[in-house]
Amino acid sequence: MKHSAVVRVTHWITAISFVGLLVSGIAILLAHPRLYWGETGAVGTDSLIDLPLPFVLTGQSGWGRYLHFLSAWVSLLTGLVYVVSGVLTEHFRKDLLPAKADLSLTSVADVISNHLLLRRPTEDETFQYNVLQQITYLSVVFVLFPLMIWTGLAMSPAITSVVPIFVTLLGGQQSARTIHFFAAGALVLFLVVHVAMIFLAGFRSRIGAMITGNAAVRKEHA
Amino acid sequence: MSEQLTRRKLIVSGLAAAGVSGLAVARRLAARYALIPPDSGGIYGVGETLTYASQRLLMSYHSLAREFERSQISKVIPVNGPPPDNDTYQRLRAGDFQDWRLTVDGLVARPSSFSLADLKRFPSRTQITHQACEEGWSFIAEWTGVPLSYVLNLVGVSPQAKYVVFFPFDQSWDSLDMPDAWHPQTLLAYGMNGEDLPTPHGAPVRLRVARQLGYKSVKYLARITVTDTLKNIGEGLGSYSPEVGYSWYAGI
Numbered sequence: 001m002k003h004s005a006v007v008r009v010t011h012w013i014t015a016i017s018f019v020g021l022l023v024s025g026i027a028i029l030l031a032h033p034r035l036y037w038g039e040t041g042a043v044g045t046d047s048l049i050d051l052p053l054p055f056v057l058t059g060q061s062g063w064g065r066y067l068h069f070l071s072a073w074v075s076l077l078t079g080l081v082y083v084v085s086g087v088l089t090e091h092f093r094k095d096l097l098p099a100k101a102d103l104s105l106t107s108v109a110d111v112i113s114n115h116l117l118l119r120r121p122t123e124d125e126t127f128q129y130n131v132l133q134q135i136t137y138l139s140v141v142f143v144l145f146p147l148m149i150w151t152g153l154a155m156s157p158a159i160t161s162v163v164p165i166f167v168t169l170l171g172g173q174q175s176a177r178t179i180h181f182f183a184a185g186a187l188v189l190f191l192v193v194h195v196a197m198i199f200l201a202g203f204r205s206r207i208g209a210m211i212t213g214n215a216a217v218r219k220e221h222a
Numbered sequence: 223m224s225e226q227l228t229r230r231k232l233i234v235s236g237l238a239a240a241g242v243s244g245l246a247v248a249r250r251l252a253a254r255y256a257l258i259p260p261d262s263g264g265i266y267g268v269g270e271t272l273t274y275a276s277q278r279l280l281m282s283y284h285s286l287a288r289e290f291e292r293s294q295i296s297k298v299i300p301v302n303g304p305p306p307d308n309d310t311y312q313r314l315r316a317g318d319f320q321d322w323r324l325t326v327d328g329l330v331a332r333p334s335s336f337s338l339a340d341l342k343r344f345p346s347r348t349q350i351t352h353q354a355c356e357e358g359w360s361f362i363a364e365w366t367g368v369p370l371s372y373v374l375n376l377v378g379v380s381p382q383a384k385y386v387v388f389f390p391f392d393q394s395w396d397s398l399d400m401p402d403a404w405h406p407q408t409l410l411a412y413g414m415n416g417e418d419l420p421t422p423h424g425a426p427v428r429l430r431v432a433r434q435l436g437y438k439s440v441k442y443l444a445r446i447t448v449t450d451t452l453k454n455i456g457e458g459l460g461s462y463s464p465e466v467g468y469s470w471y472a473g474i
Contacts, residue, residue, distance in 0.1 A: 032358030039290075039352055042359035044298040061356060062467030063266075069469075070269030157354065158277055158433045158473030161285040168288075173352060173360055 003213050004089065010082040011210055013074060018191070020071030025184055027064030030056040035181055039172035048178060072152065079145060086141075095129060096138050102131040121201060136190065144187050151180035256384060256399060260452045260460030261470045274471045283401040287432035290350040295415060296361035301422040306391040306442055319426040324410070328387070328447035331378030338426050341412060344368040344376075349407055355436045356468065365430050366413030371404050374448070382450045385460070388429055389445040396440045396461040397452055397470075398431065407432035410443065435472035437463060 003011075033053035034041070041047060086092045101107065111130045114121075121130075129137070153159045154167040154176035170176045198206045208214065252258050257275035261267060305311065314322045319338050327333040347369050354360040374386070386403040389395045402408055409430040412419050419425045424441025431438040452460045460470035 028358070031356070034358075039294065040296050040360045040362055042296070042298050042300050042355075042361055044300065045296070057357070059467050062463075062469075065356065065474075066266035066269065066467075066469060069273050070266055073269050073272045155354070156474040157287055157352070157435070158281065161287045161433050162281045164288050173354060177358065 003210055004085075004091065005213065006082065006085040006089075007091065008210055008213055010078050010085075013078045014082070017071040017075040017078065018187070020067055021075060022184070022188065024064040024067035024071060027060040028068060029181070030054070031061040031064075035178040036174035037171065037178060038174055041174045072149075075145075076149065079141075083141070092138075096134050098131045098134045102134075107131065118200070126201065136193075140187065140190055144183055144190070147183045148180065148187070151176045151183060155180065259469075259471045260397075260458065261464040270469055270471065274473075277471075277473055278399075278401065284405060285433075287351050287407055290352065290362050292350065292364070294362050295350060295364055299361045299363060299423075300355075300359065302355065302357075305421050305425075308391060311391040311442065315421065315425070322426050324427060324443055325445040326373060326377050326448075327445070328449050329380035329383045330374075330448050331380070332376075334377050336373070338412060341368050341373075341410060341427065344372055347406070347409060348413070349409070349430075349432070351407070351430075351432045353436045353439070356472065364415050365409055365411045366416075367409035367411030367427070367430060369406060370408045370410055370429070371406065373410060373446075374403065377448075379448055380450075383448045384450045385448075385452055387447045387449055387452070387455060388440040388443060389447070390424075390440050390442040391444050392442060394437075394440060394462045395456065396429075396438055396463065397455075398438070402431060402433065405431075405433065433473055435474060437468065438472050 029051075030053060033051040033055065034043070034047045035049045035051065036045070037048045086096075108131055111132050115132065150166065151170065153163075154170050155173055160167045160173075167173055167176055170179060249258075252271070252275060255278075257271070257278055259267075259270050259274045262271045305315070322338055323335040324337075324341065325333075325335045345368065346366055348364060348366040350362060350364045352360060352362050370386070383400060385397045385399060387395065387397040398408070407430070410427050411424075411430045412427050414420060414423055419428060424439075424443075427443045428441040429439050429443060449455075452458060456462065457465050459465060463472075464470050
């Protein structure tokens with residue numbers, strides 16, 4: 001499968017803006033590395049989790065928030081282009097929607113055992129997504145990113161003055177912050193596995209495929 | 223080939239011209255409708271402007287921040303930073319703020335100054351709202367005060383006014399645009415949780431801005447100025463916050 005130009009460009013812009021979001025998110029988190037549930041929470045109240053991180057109050061949450069919103073805008077606008085184009089070109093339906101047959105227990109188990117046994121993909125398998133990849137990519141695009149946007153907006157007192165259910169549905173402003181943290185954690189886990197799989201599948205050819213769109217793998221293996 | 227190149231050049235330069243003039247039009251419109259925050263410079267300013275402009279365009283100016291029940295008021299309310307340690311503030315505080323006056327000047331028809339008793343005589347509003355600190359913690363408290371809009375009407379704000387600037391007894395000055403200045407939940411608060419505003423929370427009077435992060439709710443107020451430009455105040459970035467790295471608009 002050849003990555004389209006839209007997929008390649010939006011992939012790398014998203015990658016850069018995700019790094020911006022992650023770095024700045026950590027900078028903001030370090031100003032108060034405690035998580036709460038409900039509407040409120042502060043030092044002196046019960047926390048849900050005390051992260052094993054230091055409280056850092058050196059002003060990094062200032063540039064952190066500037067960078068966070070700049071990256072969020074880049075990521076959001078890029079994501080919109082990607083999703084609209086993915087629907088119009090039927091990229092989601094053709095490449096990412098799992099076939100009925102692939103969703104059977106045995107075929108999912110097959111893919112999982114292939115992964116666990118660290119079996120390299122066959123040539124044909126390299127050119128289309130397996131069912132685990134499909135589910136993962138769809139979850140990242142249609143569950144985790146929207147959840148990040150939702151929980152992010154739910155922390156905004158201006159936004160929630162217009163749309164209070166953004167925050168009340170989540171159980172409160174601090175709950176939104178906590179879910180934002182865990183959804184970010186899930187995205188980081190995705191990133192780690194994603195990059196690990198790129199190394200396993202052949203770093204140069206996979207990176208090349210996402211830059212030039214040419215699937216050089218065939219020749220490499222021939 | 224050369225024909226194609228010419229056509230491509232034509233299209234590209236056409237698009238570039240359209241883009242440049244489009245940006246110019248967007249800038250003029252944005253300036254006209256007050257969609258550009260004072261700290262819009264630099265690369266981060268792009269994100270700030272997008273956030274501020276989209277919120278001002280998409281949101282009602284008068285949407286109300288959520289209000290809560292008495293039972294939800296937080297028992298723990300941390301405070302960042304000590305009260306001003308200058309002589310003026312300490313002297314006023316020692317005198318129970320009897321001599322304290324809030325000056326209101328700038329682009330107003332009737333520059334005035336109000337005592338604490340004056341403010342308490344005006345119609346008051348009490349609201350139980352949530353406040354998040356930019357650091358991440360938050361609390362719910364009840365605030366009582368006179369709506370800023372009442373005082374602005376009293377002094378007669380000029381139609382040229384674009385910002386209301388707040389000067390406290392310390393260096394943390396700030397400003398609001400007119401939508402937030404006229405907002406019904408924006409208070410000059412002198413009461414908290416049913417008592418006089420405690421000193422660590424900004425006595426005698428602090429600003430309350432319900433739709434922004436805590437640092438916009440300036441404590442220890444001394445003077446309010448109505449202006450059409452923020453360029454000659456401080457570093458011209460709209461408040462003390464951007465001078466130390468925090469954004470002017472904190473509706474988030």
